[in-house]
Amino acid sequence: MSRPAQMPDPDAPPSVLVKTFLRPYTYRQLTGHAAQRGLTLSELLSLLADASLQPVDGTRRRRRGNGSLSKSQQAFQENPDDPRHGTVNGYNNLRCRCDACRFAISVYKKAKS
Numbered sequence: 001m002s003r004p005a006q007m008p009d010p011d012a013p014p015s016v017l018v019k020t021f022l023r024p025y026t027y028r029q030l031t032g033h034a035a036q037r038g039l040t041l042s043e044l045l046s047l048l049a050d051a052s053l054q055p056v057d058g059t060r061r062r063r064r065g066n067g068s069l070s071k072s073q074q075a076f077q078e079n080p081d082d083p084r085h086g087t088v089n090g091y092n093n094l095r096c097r098c099d100a101c102r103f104a105i106s107v108y109k110k111a112k113s
Helices: 016-021 024-036 041-053 071-078 088-092 099-112
Strands: none
Touching: 024 041, 088 099
16 A cells, blocks of 8 residues: 655755765754754755855856957958858857858758758
């Protein structure tokens, strides 16, 4: 005979899963912080998880990289006679978005799929 599933009690001691994934020192530190604030360990962990998902300054997360071009990328884009224009390398690595480089990447992606 199977037993019905029960919802965990939020005021119950932390589950075994929390203990098994944390080192003993870390577990003691977290339970101490929770006790100082009058929270259960699960409440403290949920607050920490919510805080880690929010950007610090309230802005959107930036794309990878700082958005500026290196000197070699700038030199490449300023020279339209460079033989690397119209290549996948020019589009991906050198961040060129000229017509020839965009065409090269579109052909590459079509051939790949």
